[in-house]
Amino acid sequence: MTVRRFFLTPLWLILSLPGYLGWRLLPALAGGPVSLALGIAALIAAVVLIPLSIRVRKVRHQGLADALAWVGFTVMGFLSTLFVLTVMRDLMLGGARLFAAARWPDLYLVSAEIVVGLAALSTAVGLVVARLPRLVNIDIPIAGLPAGLHGFSIAQISDVHVGPTIKRGFVQGLVSRVNALEADLIAVTGDLVDGSVAQLTADTAPLAGLASRHGAFFVTGNHEYYSGEAEWTREIRRLGLTVLKNEHVVLNHGGSQLVLAGVTDVSAHHFDEAQHSDPKAAVAGAPPHALRILLAHQPSSAEAAARAGFHLQLSGHTHGGQFWPWNLAIPLFQPFSSGLHRLKDLLVYVSRGSGYWGPPNRFGVPGEITRLRLVPAP
Numbered sequence: 001m002t003v004r005r006f007f008l009t010p011l012w013l014i015l016s017l018p019g020y021l022g023w024r025l026l027p028a029l030a031g032g033p034v035s036l037a038l039g040i041a042a043l044i045a046a047v048v049l050i051p052l053s054i055r056v057r058k059v060r061h062q063g064l065a066d067a068l069a070w071v072g073f074t075v076m077g078f079l080s081t082l083f084v085l086t087v088m089r090d091l092m093l094g095g096a097r098l099f100a101a102a103r104w105p106d107l108y109l110v111s112a113e114i115v116v117g118l119a120a121l122s123t124a125v126g127l128v129v130a131r132l133p134r135l136v137n138i139d140i141p142i143a144g145l146p147a148g149l150h151g152f153s154i155a156q157i158s159d160v161h162v163g164p165t166i167k168r169g170f171v172q173g174l175v176s177r178v179n180a181l182e183a184d185l186i187a188v189t190g191d192l193v194d195g196s197v198a199q200l201t202a203d204t205a206p207l208a209g210l211a212s213r214h215g216a217f218f219v220t221g222n223h224e225y226y227s228g229e230a231e232w233t234r235e236i237r238r239l240g241l242t243v244l245k246n247e248h249v250v251l252n253h254g255g256s257q258l259v260l261a262g263v264t265d266v267s268a269h270h271f272d273e274a275q276h277s278d279p280k281a282a283v284a285g286a287p288p289h290a291l292r293i294l295l296a297h298q299p300s301s302a303e304a305a306a307r308a309g310f311h312l313q314l315s316g317h318t319h320g321g322q323f324w325p326w327n328l329a330i331p332l333f334q335p336f337s338s339g340l341h342r343l344k345d346l347l348v349y350v351s352r353g354s355g356y357w358g359p360p361n362r363f364g365v366p367g368e369i370t371r372l373r374l375v376p377a378p
Contacts, residue, residue, distance in 0.1 A: 017079055017080075017083055018043040018044075018046050018047050018079065019043075020083070020086070021043065021079065021082060021083060021086055022039065022040060022043045024086050024089070024090060025039075025082075025086060025112050025115070025116065026039045026040065028108055028109050028111075028112035028113075029112050029113065029116065046075050046079060049068070049071055049072040049075055050072050050075060050076050050079075051072075052068050052072055053068055053069050053071070053072020053073045053075075053076065053164075054072070054358075062199070065164060066164050066165070068164075069163075069164030069165055070164070070165055070360070073164075073165060073358050073359045073360060074123065074127070074359060074360060074361075076358060076359050077123055077126065077323065077358070077359025077360070077361035078119055078120065078123045078359075080326075080359070081118075081119045081122055081123060081323070081324070081325075081361075081363075082115065082116065082119035084325050085115040085118055085119055086115055088115075089111045089112070089114075089115050092107070092111065093107060093108060093111065122323075122324065122361075122363040123361055123363070125363055126323050126359075126360075126361035126362050126363030126364075127360050127361060129362045129363065129366050129367075130355075130356050130360045130361055130362040130367065131170070131360070132366070132367075133174070133354045133355075133366065133367035133368050133369050134366045134367070134368050134369070135177070135181075135368070135369050135370075135371065136368040136369070136370045136371070137370075137371050137373070138340060138349060138370060138371070138372045138373070139372075139373050139375045140312060140340070140347060140349070140372050140373065140374050140375065141347075141375055141376065141377035141378065142291065142311060142312070142347075142374055142375070142376065142377055143376075143377040144376075144377075145291070145374055145375070145376045145377070146254075146255075146256035146257075146291065147254070147255075147256070148253055148254025148255040148256030149253060149254060149256050149258060149291060149374050150254075150374065150375065150376060151373055151374065151375070152184050152185075152253060152254075152258070152373070152374040153181070153182075153183040153184050153185070153371060153372065153373050153374075154183055154184065154185045154186070154187055154293075154314070154370075154371070154372045154373075154374075155178045155181045155183035155185070155186045155187070155212065155369065155370070155371055155372075156186075156187045156188075156189060156314055156349075156351055156369075156370040156371075156372060157174055157178060157186075157187075157188055157189075157351075157354040157369055157370075158188065158189040158190060158191065158221075158297075158315075158316030158317075158351040158353050158354060159189075159190070159191040159221070159316045159317065159319055159351070159353030159354060159355055159356075159357070160174065160188075160191070160192050160193075160353075160354050160355040161191055161192075161193070161194050161223065161353075161355045161356060161357045162192060162193045162194065162195070162200050162203050162204055162355070163193065163194030163195045163200065164194070164195070165360050166203075166355050166356075167203045168202060168203040168205065168206060170355065171203060171204060171205075171206045171207065172206040174206075174354055174369065175206045175207060175209050175210055177369055178210060178369060179209065179210065179211050179212075181369075181371050182212075183212050183213075183371060184212060184213045184214055184253065185212055185213070185214045185215070185216075185217070185251070185260070186210050186211075186212045186215070186216035186217065187216075187217055187295050187314050188207075188216065188217065188218040188219075188241065189219055189221070189295050189296070189297055189314055189315055189316045189351065190218075190219050190220055190221025190222075190223075190224065190265060190297030190298075190316060190317065191221030191222065191223040191224070191297065191316065191317065191353075191357070192204070192218070192221070192223075192224065192232075192236070193223065193224065193227050193232060194223055194226070194227060194357070195227055196227060196228050196231070197228065197231045197232060197235045201235065204235070204236075204239065205239070207236070207239045207240075207241065208239040208240050210240070210241065213253075214251050214253070215240075215241075215242055216240065216241045216242070217241065217242045217243075217244055217249075217260060217262060217295060218236050218241045218242065218243050218244070218262075218295075219243070219244055219245075219262040219263060219264070219265075219295040219296065219297055220232075220233070220243075220245070220264050220265050220268065220275075220297065221265050221297035221298075221316070221317065222265050222267045222297065222298075222317070223357075224265070225265065225267065225268060225270075225271040225272075229268075229271065229272070229275075233245075243262075244260070244261060244262025244263075244282070244295060245262065245263070245264050245275065246262075246263050246264060246275075246276075246277065246278045246279075246281045246282045247261065247262065247281075247282055248260060248261035248262070248282055248283055248286050249261075250286065250287060250290065256290075256291075257287050257290040257291070258290060258291050258293065259283065259286040259287060259290045259291065259292045259293065260293050260295070261279070261282040261283050261286070261292065261293070261294050261295070261310070262282060262294070262295040262296070263277045263278060263279050263282050263294065263295070263296045263301060264276070264277045265277060265297045265298060266296075266297075266298045266300055266301055267298075277296070277301060277304075278304075279294055279296070279301060279304045279305045279307075279308040279310065280304065280307070280308040282294065282308070283308050283309065283310070291311055291312075291374075292308075292309060292310045292311050292312075293310065293311065293312045293313075293314065294308075294310045294312070294313045294314070295313075295314050295315075296313055296314070296315050297315060297316060297317050298315060298317045299313075299315045299317065299318065299334055299335050299336040299337075299348060299350050300334070300335055301313065301315065302315075302335060302336070302343050302346060302348045303335075303343070305346055305348075306343050306344045306345065306346040310346055311345070311346065311347065312346070312347045312348075312349070313346060313347070313348045313349070314349050314351070314372070315336075315348065315349070315350045315351070316350065316351045316352075316353050317334075317350075318330050318334050318336075318337050318338060318350060318352070318353075319352060319353045319356065319357065319365070320337055320338035320350075320352035320353070320365045321337065321338075321365055322353075322356055322357070322358075322359070322361065322362060322365055323359065323361040323362050323363040323364060323365055324363050324364040324365070327364060327365045334350075336348050336350045337350065338350050338351070338352045349370070349372060351368055351370050352365060352366070352367060352368050353367050353368070354367050354368060354369055355367060
């Protein structure tokens with residue numbers, strides 16, 4: 001959900017989640033009027049903190065803004081997991097009323113404690129996992145791959161979301177790990193930032209250290225447009241990355257040519273009509289028989305990429321659902337949610353993302369730094 005769409009959501013919907021949780025859990029958990037009052041106060045605080053955490057850009061004191069973001073986003077993740085577990089609890093209790101009526105009172109009390117404990121545990125584990133993206137190695141089988149490109153490697157990071165809870169230290173760690181891969185090329189597939197250049201320039205500064213044989217390349221994601229895309233494009237270029245906006249470069253490697261193209265995010269035209277995402281334009285004038293790789297933030301660019309004759313598309317955006325149980329729902333909204341897929345003659349790799357957006361939680365869906373290696377198809 002985007003910031004704009006969140007605040008267009010009816011107030012009843014924002015209030016309904018804590019209201020439902022209070023209705024279903026507090027009577028079982030509260031041992032008396034004092035604990036009941038504390039529980040209600042905590043839910044009211046959540047109703048206030050969650051919107052504030054999304055609007056922290058409006059808070060001028062950076063330390064306060066970051067603290068609000070950490071608390072509010074962590075609460076958001078905890079309550080979303082608690083909501084799903086509470087719904088499951090209610091379904092279980094409904095069955096108990098029908099088939100085990102004698103045990104229902106005990107289940108009513110114990111199950112409330114269990115779902116709160118499980119939500120807290122998954123939030124804590126998800127926080128640790130969110131700060132430690134894994135290295136994922138993927139072989140990309142390409143039919144007719146030129147001999148000079150056998151073993152060509154690409155290090156991909158995506159959806160870092162440098163912002164209120166992801167700072168310079170996290171970015172520096174990514175840069176160090178990516179450089180250690182000694183890849184032939186580095187791809188940064190959008191949603192790098194959540195905030196303005198003025199707010200985050202110190203935190204993104206380590207990106208200037210990205211190093212590979214053919215350089216580092218960047219394409220815009222939807223969050224760049226929320227954060228001031230024109231300024232960020234200038235800043236990212238200043239840091240030494242090549243920004244590809246519906247354009248390509250031709251790389252010579254091992255005596256073979258590789259066309260690396262990039263498109264603006266599929267939503268870019270809503271912010272600037274001149275930046276309409278166009279895979280066909282991105283490859284215009286490219287050598288006709290060279291291997292073609294497209295960097296496109298959203299997997300939904302794949303249909304147009306396949307029509308434009310690309311062999312491989314690298315994307316992000318989905319976060320793989322980011323944490324349970326939303327990883328189970330994301331395939332309903334995205335053509336490809338994570339991993340390697342095929343669409344006609346096009347291979348599409350979707351990164352789960354190297355950082356996270358909103359809740360600092362990746363329970364069951366670890367982030368990743370991806371090393372992709374081109375290999376001949378069997």
